Amino acid sequence: MTADQWIALVAGIVGGALRVGAPFLFVSLGECLTEKSGRINLGLEGVLVLSAMAAFGGAYLTDSAWLGVLIGALAGAALALLHGLLCSLDRVNDVATGIALMLLGTGLAFYLGKPLIQPQAPQIPAIPLGFWSDNPVVRSALQLNALVPVGVALAVLLWWGFARTRAGLLVRMAGDSAQATRALGYSVSGLRIAATTAGGFIAGLGGASLTLFYPGSWNEGISSGQGLIAVALVIFARWSPLRCVGAALLFGGAGAIGPALQSIGIGWGYHLFNTVPYVLTLVILVFTCRPGSAAAGSPGELSSTRN
Amino acid sequence: MLRPALFKELALPVFAIAAALLLFGLVVAFAGIDAVEVWATLFKGAFGDWFSWQNTLQRAAPLMLTALCVALPARAGLIVIGGEGALVLGGLACAALAHAVPLPGNLVGTVAVCIAGALAGALWIVLAGWLRQYRGINETISSLLLAYIAIGIFKHLVEGPLRDPASLNKPSTYALGDGLLIGGIGGSDVHWGLVVGIVACLGLGWWLRATASGFSVRVVGGNPRTAQLVGLPATRLILSACGLGGACAGLAGAIEVAAVHTNANASLIAGYGYAGILVSFIARHNPVAIVPVAILFGGFGAAGSLLQRRLGLPDASVLVLQGIAFVLILASEGLRTVDWKKFGDRMLPEARSYT
Numbered sequence: 001m002t003a004d005q006w007i008a009l010v011a012g013i014v015g016g017a018l019r020v021g022a023p024f025l026f027v028s029l030g031e032c033l034t035e036k037s038g039r040i041n042l043g044l045e046g047v048l049v050l051s052a053m054a055a056f057g058g059a060y061l062t063d064s065a066w067l068g069v070l071i072g073a074l075a076g077a078a079l080a081l082l083h084g085l086l087c088s089l090d091r092v093n094d095v096a097t098g099i100a101l102m103l104l105g106t107g108l109a110f111y112l113g114k115p116l117i118q119p120q121a122p123q124i125p126a127i128p129l130g131f132w133s134d135n136p137v138v139r140s141a142l143q144l145n146a147l148v149p150v151g152v153a154l155a156v157l158l159w160w161g162f163a164r165t166r167a168g169l170l171v172r173m174a175g176d177s178a179q180a181t182r183a184l185g186y187s188v189s190g191l192r193i194a195a196t197t198a199g200g201f202i203a204g205l206g207g208a209s210l211t212l213f214y215p216g217s218w219n220e221g222i223s224s225g226q227g228l229i230a231v232a233l234v235i236f237a238r239w240s241p242l243r244c245v246g247a248a249l250l251f252g253g254a255g256a257i258g259p260a261l262q263s264i265g266i267g268w269g270y271h272l273f274n275t276v277p278y279v280l281t282l283v284i285l286v287f288t289c290r291p292g293s294a295a296a297g298s299p300g301e302l303s304s305t306r307n
Numbered sequence: 308m309l310r311p312a313l314f315k316e317l318a319l320p321v322f323a324i325a326a327a328l329l330l331f332g333l334v335v336a337f338a339g340i341d342a343v344e345v346w347a348t349l350f351k352g353a354f355g356d357w358f359s360w361q362n363t364l365q366r367a368a369p370l371m372l373t374a375l376c377v378a379l380p381a382r383a384g385l386i387v388i389g390g391e392g393a394l395v396l397g398g399l400a401c402a403a404l405a406h407a408v409p410l411p412g413n414l415v416g417t418v419a420v421c422i423a424g425a426l427a428g429a430l431w432i433v434l435a436g437w438l439r440q441y442r443g444i445n446e447t448i449s450s451l452l453l454a455y456i457a458i459g460i461f462k463h464l465v466e467g468p469l470r471d472p473a474s475l476n477k478p479s480t481y482a483l484g485d486g487l488l489i490g491g492i493g494g495s496d497v498h499w500g501l502v503v504g505i506v507a508c509l510g511l512g513w514w515l516r517a518t519a520s521g522f523s524v525r526v527v528g529g530n531p532r533t534a535q536l537v538g539l540p541a542t543r544l545i546l547s548a549c550g551l552g553g554a555c556a557g558l559a560g561a562i563e564v565a566a567v568h569t570n571a572n573a574s575l576i577a578g579y580g581y582a583g584i585l586v587s588f589i590a591r592h593n594p595v596a597i598v599p600v601a602i603l604f605g606g607f608g609a610a611g612s613l614l615q616r617r618l619g620l621p622d623a624s625v626l627v628l629q630g631i632a633f634v635l636i637l638a639s640e641g642l643r644t645v646d647w648k649k650f651g652d653r654m655l656p657e658a659r660s661y662t
Contacts, residue, residue, distance in 0.1 A: 089641030104630025110623030
């Protein structure tokens with residue numbers, strides 16, 4: 001390979017980490033908030049697809065990308081609210097409910113999104129991070145999604161909130177000990193429903209960045225399991241919002257290897273390189289999980305980390 | 308007269324599906340389509356005539372097998388949702404074996420390709436079970452990740468090393484020889500895979516109910532602590548449940564290739580693995596109950612294209628119906644503990660006095 005190709009490859013992977021990592025960032029922050037309250041939401045996959053469709057539809061109809069983002073996030077919050085409410089019923093398992101909502105969310109998105117496959121919608125503005133370079137490849141690769149700084153700020157805010165604010169401490173208490181929460185006179189279900197809904201809102205921002213920035217259009221293959229990878233990503237980040245940022249970038253970079261190689265003319269194994277994020281997730285799980293004990297830093301009430 | 312316990316077991320799923328149909332009617336009513344017409348079309352497309360029955364049963368066959376891939380691990384206490392991965396690898400193994408080894412073009416060859424599919428599927432789901440037992444990884448997440456990896460491997464091999472150069476627009480593997488294909492029953496479109504599916508459901512239902520190893524699996528799933536106390540080999544039982552389930556899903560893939568597609572191509576990734584999750588949950592992970600539920604949802608799937616042609620609904624409308632049904636089935640679990648007899652006594656004091 002020539003030097004130019006190397007630059008294009010590195011720029012492609014770094015730029016891809018920022019582009020592909022954005023939805024990972026929001027979904028993992030949403031999942032982190034949900035899991036801190038003691039519930040796991042596998043339905044975030046459905047939330048992601050539904051909010052991607054809603055954001056695109058909203059932006060198309062209102063002609064404003066930011067209104068689209070808001071509509072997408074609200075759609076995500078609505079579906080997550082349903083998850084929260086269902087799980088509060090007696091004998092209803094949160095993992096099974098998540099699978100159901102995955103199906104319902106994608107079904108609704110495909111059903112309502114049929115007319116949106118052709119049109120173009122206004123896009124979220126890009127921040128040109130590549131201004132310092134003369135190389136057009138680098139410049140086009142480093143177009144930063146304007147939602148990414150929002151996501152990083154959100155991660156810091158969540159980190160600070162979990163440590164310092166009353167609401168954050170209440171959510172963590174609901175996640176660590178339902179008994180203690182009840183003893184203090186708070187409603188465990190209420191706290192968990194609130195945290196799940198807020199998590200859905202945040203994940204909805206990730207859906208919006210899928211259809212309104214990269215890839216930038218609505219189609220039925222828009223999400224390929226990012227919502228589920230987020231669950232593993234949160235385990236990897238040991239339930240810390242700050243570490244979620246790094247984890248999301250790492251996964252974004254892993255997901256960008258295939259397209260980056262293809263862009264410099266190496267088409268071999270395109271589909272294999274696309275599975276790198278999943279393989280990486282499994283490898284990380286192999287190293288971070290241990291049979292018979294909860295993962296480090298996990299909330300005490302979480303069902304997914306107990307066997 | 309049905310026993311009260313059995314009645315309760317049947318009543319909740321039936322109510323949940325009825326409510327799902329009702330809600331679905333509401334959803335389509337928003338699109339300005341007459342709900343009654345939708346229900347009628349749904350029924351006509353699923354069970355209206357012999358043609359729709361053939362379509363329904365053709366779809367029910369893989370659903371039964373992929374539902375078993377959820378039901379068996381579930382009885383051992385695992386929620387495995389990666390049946391789609393086992394299915395595509397099963398189909399791939401079937402096509403690859405037929406291409407690599409000259410097989411006799413008769414029943415022996417067909418059985419050989421089916422076994423190849425079943426083995427590939429079994430290995431894939433056992434891997435998820437193994438990761439849980441030995442590495443403590445949540446099997447729901449790992450099986451789904453494995454499904455995505457399986458689909459990646461499938462696409463790579465079908466578009467690369469295993470591709471038939473003659474397939475230009477739609478990359479496919481070499482077609483199976485005519486002798487290896489699975490034919491229709493009595494000249495119809497319903498292939499022998501349906502019989503395989505029904506036999507698998509009944510056989511595995513019998514295994515869980517009437518054999519010592521099946522009972523042990525249920526103990527491990529129902530109460531791990533008891534299983535530990537009486538010294539059951541939990542890991543071995545869990546892995547065999549995963550293996551049997553995965554074998555069923557892999558078999559589904561092999562049968563789809565040998566009976567429907569004749570080669571492995573992207574049409575194999577049709578979501579049967581995910582629909583199987585729903586079927587298994589509605590059947591409450593009971594293999595025998597999977598048979599009617601799979602036929603019902605095979606019917607809804609078959610009616611999807613009629614809904615599209617007659618009423619102009621998007622093809623995803625069946626997905627919406629499935630999603631609503633799934634949510635309501637889970638919600639109805641919460642109603643299971645309600646004591647209906649007492650509830651009835653309170654609501655209808657006069658009705659009681661007549662009996």
